[in-house]
Amino acid sequence: MANLSDKSRWLLRHFRREWQIYLMLAPAVIWFLTFLYTPMYGLQVAFKDYSIFKGVAGSPWIGFEHFQTLFDNDDFIRSLKNTAILSAYNLLFAFPAPIILALMFNEILNQWYKKGAQTIVYLPHFISTVILAGIVLTAFSPSAGIVNTVLGWFGVDPIYFMSKPEWFRPIFIGSGIWQEAGFSSIVFLAAIAGVNPSLYESAVVDGASRWQMMWKITIPSILPTILIMLIIRIGNLLEVSFELVLLLYQPATYVTADVVNTFIYRQGIQSGQYDLAAAAGLFNAVVAFILVMTANALSKRFSRTSLW
Amino acid sequence: MSGVTLEKIVKSYGKIEVVHGIDLVVAEKEFVVLVGPSGCGKSTTLRMVAGLEEISAGRITIDDRVVNEVAPKDRDVAMVFQNYALYPHLNVKENIAFGLRIRKESKANIEKQVAEVAEILGLTEYLERRPADLSGGQRQRVAMGRAIVRHPKVFLFDEPLSNLDAKLRTQMRAEIKRLHKRLGVTSIYVTHDQVEAMTLADRIVVMCDGRIEQVGTPMDLFNHPKNLFVASFIGSPPMNQIQAEVEASGDKLFAKFGAHRLELPMLHELGANDHGRKVTLGIRPEHIMTQADPDTDAIEVELDLIETLGSEALLHTTVMGKPFVVKTETRGDLSHLENVRALHFKPDMLKVFDGVNGDVFDHPERLK
Amino acid sequence: MANMNLYSRGDKFFVRINMVLVGLFTLATLYPFIYIAAVSLSSGMAARSGVVVLTPVEATFAAYQQILVDPDFWNSYLNTFIYTIGGTIMSLLLVIPAAYALSRPQLIGRRFWNLMVAFTMWFNAGMIPFWLNMRDLGLLDSYFGIIIGFAVNAFNIILLRNFFESIPRSFEEAARMDGANEFQVLWKVFIPLSKPAIATITLFCVVARWNGFFWAMILLQDEGKIPLQVYLRKTIAELSDDHEFSSTLLSSLYSAETVNAAIIVCSIIPVLLFYPFIQKYFNKGILLGGVKE
Numbered sequence: 001m002a003n004l005s006d007k008s009r010w011l012l013r014h015f016r017r018e019w020q021i022y023l024m025l026a027p028a029v030i031w032f033l034t035f036l037y038t039p040m041y042g043l044q045v046a047f048k049d050y051s052i053f054k055g056v057a058g059s060p061w062i063g064f065e066h067f068q069t070l071f072d073n074d075d076f077i078r079s080l081k082n083t084a085i086l087s088a089y090n091l092l093f094a095f096p097a098p099i100i101l102a103l104m105f106n107e108i109l110n111q112w113y114k115k116g117a118q119t120i121v122y123l124p125h126f127i128s129t130v131i132l133a134g135i136v137l138t139a140f141s142p143s144a145g146i147v148n149t150v151l152g153w154f155g156v157d158p159i160y161f162m163s164k165p166e167w168f169r170p171i172f173i174g175s176g177i178w179q180e181a182g183f184s185s186i187v188f189l190a191a192i193a194g195v196n197p198s199l200y201e202s203a204v205v206d207g208a209s210r211w212q213m214m215w216k217i218t219i220p221s222i223l224p225t226i227l228i229m230l231i232i233r234i235g236n237l238l239e240v241s242f243e244l245v246l247l248l249y250q251p252a253t254y255v256t257a258d259v260v261n262t263f264i265y266r267q268g269i270q271s272g273q274y275d276l277a278a279a280a281g282l283f284n285a286v287v288a289f290i291l292v293m294t295a296n297a298l299s300k301r302f303s304r305t306s307l308w
Numbered sequence: 309m310s311g312v313t314l315e316k317i318v319k320s321y322g323k324i325e326v327v328h329g330i331d332l333v334v335a336e337k338e339f340v341v342l343v344g345p346s347g348c349g350k351s352t353t354l355r356m357v358a359g360l361e362e363i364s365a366g367r368i369t370i371d372d373r374v375v376n377e378v379a380p381k382d383r384d385v386a387m388v389f390q391n392y393a394l395y396p397h398l399n400v401k402e403n404i405a406f407g408l409r410i411r412k413e414s415k416a417n418i419e420k421q422v423a424e425v426a427e428i429l430g431l432t433e434y435l436e437r438r439p440a441d442l443s444g445g446q447r448q449r450v451a452m453g454r455a456i457v458r459h460p461k462v463f464l465f466d467e468p469l470s471n472l473d474a475k476l477r478t479q480m481r482a483e484i485k486r487l488h489k490r491l492g493v494t495s496i497y498v499t500h501d502q503v504e505a506m507t508l509a510d511r512i513v514v515m516c517d518g519r520i521e522q523v524g525t526p527m528d529l530f531n532h533p534k535n536l537f538v539a540s541f542i543g544s545p546p547m548n549q550i551q552a553e554v555e556a557s558g559d560k561l562f563a564k565f566g567a568h569r570l571e572l573p574m575l576h577e578l579g580a581n582d583h584g585r586k587v588t589l590g591i592r593p594e595h596i597m598t599q600a601d602p603d604t605d606a607i608e609v610e611l612d613l614i615e616t617l618g619s620e621a622l623l624h625t626t627v628m629g630k631p632f633v634v635k636t637e638t639r640g641d642l643s644h645l646e647n648v649r650a651l652h653f654k655p656d657m658l659k660v661f662d663g664v665n666g667d668v669f670d671h672p673e674r675l676k
Numbered sequence: 677m678a679n680m681n682l683y684s685r686g687d688k689f690f691v692r693i694n695m696v697l698v699g700l701f702t703l704a705t706l707y708p709f710i711y712i713a714a715v716s717l718s719s720g721m722a723a724r725s726g727v728v729v730l731t732p733v734e735a736t737f738a739a740y741q742q743i744l745v746d747p748d749f750w751n752s753y754l755n756t757f758i759y760t761i762g763g764t765i766m767s768l769l770l771v772i773p774a775a776y777a778l779s780r781p782q783l784i785g786r787r788f789w790n791l792m793v794a795f796t797m798w799f800n801a802g803m804i805p806f807w808l809n810m811r812d813l814g815l816l817d818s819y820f821g822i823i824i825g826f827a828v829n830a831f832n833i834i835l836l837r838n839f840f841e842s843i844p845r846s847f848e849e850a851a852r853m854d855g856a857n858e859f860q861v862l863w864k865v866f867i868p869l870s871k872p873a874i875a876t877i878t879l880f881c882v883v884a885r886w887n888g889f890f891w892a893m894i895l896l897q898d899e900g901k902i903p904l905q906v907y908l909r910k911t912i913a914e915l916s917d918d919h920e921f922s923s924t925l926l927s928s929l930y931s932a933e934t935v936n937a938a939i940i941v942c943s944i945i946p947v948l949l950f951y952p953f954i955q956k957y958f959n960k961g962i963l964l965g966g967v968k969e
Contacts, residue, residue, distance in 0.1 A: 011784075024773035035824075036801070038809050039801035043802075045805065055812075104698050120702050121705045126887075126951065128943070130889050130906075130909050130912065134712075139711065144723050144725070145726065146726070211686075247912065264802065268804040269894055281803055292798045358849075380852050387850070393844065393847045
């Protein structure tokens with residue numbers, strides 16, 4: 001008992017002295033509870049027959065019915081497949097792009113040229129998805145777009161790029177690279193800047209060429225950074241920029257373009273099937289969670305660096 | 309009276325106790341230095357006085373007021389930190405005035421006080437500069453100015469000189485001493501450097517493993533260390549130690565080690581029946597002679613190295629397989645030192661410590 | 677290293693080829709901007725028939741005149757400013773004190789609170805529950821809903837918390853002994869010491885707010901409250917329908933393409949004006965701020 005009152009006296013004293021930091025923390029905690037944790041509680045609609053009139057808590061439980069419906073739904077399966085394929089393409093093409101770019105920047109001797117090029121290639125990162133989509137749609141337009149104009153010079157008939165399923169993925173990945181490759185190279189440039197200069201100096205003395213130094217010194221030195229970024233990437237594998245998909249796709253290209261989040265958007269927000277869409281969202285979130293946790297565990301293992 | 313009293317002060321983090329019940333009385337206007345190796349609890353003790361660490365048990369009074377539950381700002385103490393904690397975004401004037409501003413003193417008063425302190429510390433011409441544009445010594449002064457300007461009852465110093473180079477440290481040491489004389493404010497000073505402790509302190513508190521080993525004036529500690537720890541910690545170069553065995557012969561006691569035998573001083577706590585007892589001999593480097601005297605014993609040694617300091621030199625030798633250092637005067641010439649083959653000891657220059665617990669025999673406090 | 681004369685012939689060749697490749701990539705990045713600007717300044721006829729390549733054809737400000745007289749355009753522009761400024765201020769008000777509190781060792785349950793924040797980076801309920809929640813809170817179609825609903829971001833809190841944690845404790849202790857309370861320590865010491873980190877998260881907030889469109893599109897039905905990006909999206913939607921353009925536009929000085937391009941240009945201009953100021957914060961810290969060594 002003496003211990004207990006000691007403890008509570010200590011707590012009382014602590015709060016009297018330190019109440020201000022709790023006051024500082026409170027608004028953010030309330031915000032998290034209201035805007036992020038309440039929706040987590042609301043996720044239960046994925047297991048309910050949700051009705052607007054009965055509300056989240058009042059709707060009856062129906063177990064895994066929505067998940068069954070989803071996995072019988074070809075559109076959902078298709079959206080899963082498309083998400084996986086776009087992610088894989090991203091990993092294959094969009095991931096190496098900034099690394100290559102950083103290596104190329106590193107080989108430029110003229111600082112003025114280098115700074116100018118960097119200023120330009122970082123810029124698209126700050127452009128909104130809507131503007132990006134606007135630029136893509138303008139450039140690939142069949143009658144007015146520059147792409148078809150150029151193709152026309154070579155006698156190619158106009159291609160309706162945006163309504164052809166086979167063109168969606170290249171255009172999507174390509175515009176992603178245009179927007180992010182430059183800015184993402186910053187991390188790798190920073191890693192390259194951290195390489196001990198005496199490594200290069202001794203290589204020069206040994207008569208190595210620039211090309212050899214890049215392969216034997218630069219790349220091995222930044223390998224840990226590449227690994228970390230790769231792991232982060234794997235953790236966010238499901239985060240295909242669905243806003244860009246939403247702006248670029250049309251019913252004709254759903255077959256290659258529709259991803260999980262656009263599926264959720266159509267089912268939930270547009271058709272009002274909140275419970276079914278929430279179930280799809282929950283599935284997505286759980287898979288994402290597993291990926292992130294795996295990535296973090298991998299990162300701890302390989303680099304003794306925890307991502308968060 | 310603006311003294312500080314610590315009664316049975318304990319600090320524990322969870323189950324780990326790091327300060328084990330310290331008792332200490334710091335008198336008004338006294339300059340007390342807490343010294344000890346890192347991790348001995350000296351900084352923790354100081355921070356408990358400042359109010360930056362909670363006191364797990366015991367009582368601290370400042371100026372006869374129990375301050376255990378008083379917030380740091382209401383204790384009327386000021387502290388100088390090891391890294392100075394100068395705000396880089398404020399200039400010298402604003403840094404010094406920070407505490408007064410927080411306390412909502414009037415503008416005119418702040419101006420006056422800051423000008424006064426700047427005058428004392430010789431910072432007047434630097435008032436508009438940012439800390440980044442100051443030298444190490446100047447930063448150190450600003451940190452002190454920030455403490456002085458509040459006219460606290462107690463100054464606390466947490467290793468304030470350890471970020472300075474050796475030369476500046478000596479200079480600032482003297483400055484702190486002068487300042488203390490001028491302002492006469494009770495001060496508690498923490499350092500791991502025994503030279504700082506010796507030069508600054510009215511009284512030194514030697515700490516080890518969360519306990520006080522000995523409290524006393526610098527000369528007290530130098531001449532009458534209570535145990536081997538204090539003896540080896542105070543003094544530079546440190547006291548030489550030799551493991552030996554007591555040998556009673558006639559009415560005299562000797563210390564035997566290897567092939568050597570040195571006569572021990574007459575001690576109340578050591579007698580003929582201690583024959584064979586293990587002891588540690590402590591001999592300060594300055595207390596060894598290179599020339600024979602009527603009442604000295606000698607041991608033969610070979611010189612490994614002579615380090616010249618100018619008027620003095622350190623002779624490095626080996627006794628019983630351990631380094632043994634002798635400090636001696638050069639009188640402007642090394643040649644007479646190069647031929648030293650034997651070291652000479654007077655019995656009353658030897659300290660004898662218990663071979664088991666390290667306590668000195670015949671400490672004056674115990675004999676009283 | 678920079679002395680080219682010391683390079684072997686092979687190296688010189690390699691360096692020059694590389695310079696050309698980087699130049700090409702840079703031009704490829706830059707070209708779409710030039711192209712859109714050219715389209716926006718061309719006549720509707722020229723744009724429609726695909727003859728605009730690099731410079732305006734039949735140069736005219738017709739498209740700009742068209743949008744500059746549209747009150748919806750100005751209204752959405754104003755709304756974007758409201759969301760960007762209001763949202764950024766709200767973010768800083770919530771994030772800075774929380775990051776400070778989470779960086780204090782004396783905070784009881786610090787691990788728990790940190791986990792509560794970080795967990796939202798690993799798991800989120802998704803679009804539908806968030807939307808239902810906003811509806812239940814009565815925040816559909818409201819300026820306040822957009823401003824408050826997206827004010828906090830776990831990454832920003834963690835980034836700033838890490839920065840605060842790297843500030844030596846003695847700064848806080850010195851201020852405390854000088855009599856500062858926690859709010860004063862934060863305001864007078866930590867915030868001035870953390871300018872780069874705060875500038876970084878401010879930049880994140882501003883860019884996210886300026887560019888945000890999806891939730892504004894979903895949550896705002898009232899045309900009077902939509903931001904520029906949603907306005908732009910509505911006009912773009914017309915572009916993606918390949919076939920039907922009203923024939924009346926054909927003969928005129930502007931077309932859907934030129935009007936769109938003009939809106940895009942108007943929306944990029946503030947970003948370009950802001951760009952030089954944010955460039956100095958491009959460093960490793962921006963992207964790896966959340967990674968704890």
